[in-house]
Amino acid sequence: MIETKDKILDSAERLFSEAGYAATSLRHIIAGAQVNLAAIHYHFGSKEGLLDQLILRRVDPVNRQRIAMLDRFEAEAGGAPVELEKVLEAFLAPATEMAKHHPEMSRLMGRLHAEGQVTAVFQRHFETTKRRFIEALRRALPHLDEREFLWRLHFVIGSMAHTLCSPPFAAESARDSWQVRTALLVAFLSAGLRAPAAAMKEVEVAK
């Protein structure tokens, strides 16, 4: 049956998001999907292959929206650099939109990120998005030299991943909507990115 594949995906998505990737056995998944154990390996090759397709069907639409939004902003700017806040919003808004409509998937992404199961598949399908947004940010931040720019990018990624994937620091923050979170994050990140270059001439190499 063609629906065997979907039954497996649905069961896996639910169980992974509830208990985490490592803690969910393939035998749990087949019990929920009412299929045979070997069907997973037939359709997906391995547990990791199953996870791969699970992530893909949620992440790909988000990345397409991100690029479409950036395309639109760049068209509006007509050759000039897109404003920093808009670049950040183009990256964050599609993700928060997904988080709003698929909260269980947001939880899953958080768990996967926490379990380090996300990097491999991300590397494979994130390249275009990554390149486009780095270019846009670079144009929006001409006051930084390349070294400082790359580090600030690193800092930004940390904040974004933590905000999109981890439960809020304080319990009361959980009541704030994704729109609010995004607005507060954009305010924070844009101020950090716009800060004057630290301009350290030091070229010391880590021992």
Add this chain to the structure above:
Amino acid sequence: MIETKDKILDSAERLFSEAGYAATSLRHIIAGAQVNLAAIHYHFGSKEGLLDQLILRRVDPVNRQRIAMLDRFEAEAGGAPVELEKVLEAFLAPATEMAKHHPEMSRLMGRLHAEGQVTAVFQRHFETTKRRFIEALRRALPHLDEREFLWRLHFVIGSMAHTLCSPPFAAESARDSWQVRTALLVAFLSAGLRAPAAAMKEVEVAK
């Protein structure tokens, strides 16, 4: 023998940092330590108990240094709030110092963070440090209401964890010393934290 425990800890630290927590079996560890499999369960109770003590012997000294440094800054300020940059430095400097002298441990912390194996033991031994630094930051940032303050804290934690635990975004950044990374991170975070309050009156609740 009393040294059985240490042999296990040393072997585990090396293997965990090389291959990760999940990918390292207890049988790998005992092969490296030249001890019996059951000795791990006798001394540590479980694989997670072993990890717990492994983290502890590295994290506790860092947290003690952090608090000592904050104590010193607060004494110098004599009742006034400690300057934001100094609070951030008191938190980051001991960790980067550890990273400088125990790069393999830094790699291990990164792997553990990526594998989500770090939260449980951290919750248990991080309380005092957390409380002290939140208080100091709150006093350094009187312009933020509680809600925005908590979110910015969340953003800061994401950047810090990512910077301390993940390999740099760009290959060439790996050559920058821990002092440079810390200075750049402090500049970025303090600018973000000092940004005017976004002051959103919206009280929408996430659906």
Add this chain to the structure above:
DNA sequence: GTCTATACTGAGATAGAC
């Protein structure tokens, strides 16, 4: 092409002898 039944290897954990 799809799916099932079953077996294989290696994991963490444990009981009890020494």
Add this chain to the structure above:
DNA sequence: GTCTATCTCAGTATAGAC
């Protein structure tokens, strides 16, 4: 304290039924 033997359960591989 330490070690042997064993248990249960994981992910994986394969042979063969439809």
